[in-house]
Every structure is written in structure tokens, then in C-alpha cells.
Amino acid sequence: MYPPELVKPMREDLTGAGFEELHTSDAVDAALAKEGTTLVVVNSVCGCAAANARPGAKMSLQNVKRPANIVTVFAGVDKEAVDTARGYMVPFPPSSPSMALFKNGELVHMLERHHIEGRPAELIAENLIDAYNEHC
Template sequence: MYPEDVVMPMKAQLTQKGFIDLDTSEKVTEALNKPGTTLLIINSVCGCAAGSARPGVILSIEGAGKKPEFLTTTFAGFDIEAVKTAREHLVPFPPSSPSIALFKDGELVHFLERHHIEGHSAEMIAENLQQAYEEFC
């Protein structure tokens, strides 16, 4: 498990932009079963989370015409039970962090695994997500 002093600034990067911190299994279940559209980022300490995933999701919602109704995040290696529950909603995809998922009415409709994030710019991540927002939100 990662130390709190390392994780909290990385969580804050998203929560300061309106993302709800899902730090318990119950919060994940409630959030992902809501009617409407929910964006979930499984956050991580890795470089691709810092360089692409977090900036990409933030960029995707800034100035977007359509966007998810609910913005949520949980942290791999820190919110252990919450991430475990989130990953149950991501089947058949294997565990991946960072990763970004879009749910509509509790169903997974769009998913970016780590290999879709790694080596891609924040702008590319944002564009991919905005296309999903146009289709599903």
C-alpha cells in the first residue's frame, strides 16, 4: 500500500476538479449503479497516470459539450477494497491501473486500459474520452 503523503496530492489533482473520491467498496457500488453516466478513473502513482491519465480526464471535461453526469475516482494500491469492487464492474477486462471507464446506467460502455494510456498524450486521452461522451452522454 502506498503512503498517504504520496497518494493524497495525486487524489487532490482530481478531487479539486470535481471528481468524487470513492474510497470504500460501498461508495463504488453506489456510484457505478447510478442511473445516468459516470466516469471512473482508477488512479495510480505511475508516470502514465501523472503525464496522461489525470491530465487527460481533466482536459476531457473542461469545455466539453457533452460530459458524464458523475465524475469519480479511486486509487490503486491505496483504496484496496474500493478498487477491488471497481474492477468487478470492469469484467472481462483484467486489472489495469491507471484505467478510465465510462458507465451508462450501470453498464460499462467505454474503457481505456493502461496500454491505451501509456505512451499517449493527455490530449489524445481527452479526445478519445470526448468521442465516448458524444456517443453515450
């Protein structure tokens, strides 16, 4: 587990953009039970989260079509919430950072770490925007 003071600015990077932080299994279940689309970002302390994932997720929200709900869980911090979120992402193996788009609780699009690492934030945003345009 990472110290709270270390992850605070990384959490605020997404919450400042309107993402709701989920800390418990019940919160994840409730978020994914909502009708409509929900983007779940599995946040991380790694460099690719800072350089690629968080900026890409935020950029993607500038699109006309976007998810009705945007939420985040933090790997290495909120174990219960992350484990529950990853359970909804099966058959994809756990990875962080990662991003999943759900529609009415069903997984419809997934970006794993290997889709994020080494790719510019703009490309990640474009990938998400394509998913939003199809599912939102």
C-alpha cells in the same frame, strides 16, 4: 499500500477537478447504481497517470457533453474500492491507471493502461470525448 502523504497530491489532482473519491466497496456500488453516465478513473502513482491519465481525464471534462458523475479510486491505496470497481470492468483485466465510462451501471467504454501509457493527454481526452458524445 502507499503512504498517505505520497498520494495526497495525486488524489487532489482529480478531486480538485471535481472527481468524487470512493474509498469503499459500498461507495463504488452506490456510484455505479446512479442513473446516467459515470466516469470512473482508477488513479495510480505511476508516471503515466501523472503525465497522461489525470490530465487527459481533466481535459475531457471541457466538452459540452460529459458524464453526469465523475469518480475515482486509487490503486495501491483503496484496495476494497478498486477491487469492486474493477469487478464492474470485467472482462477487461485489472490495470492502472485506467478509465471506464458507465451508462446506467453498464460499462460502455474502457481505456486500459496500454491505451494511456505513452500517449499524450490530448489524445486520451479526445478518446473520452468521443465516448461522451456517443453515450452522454
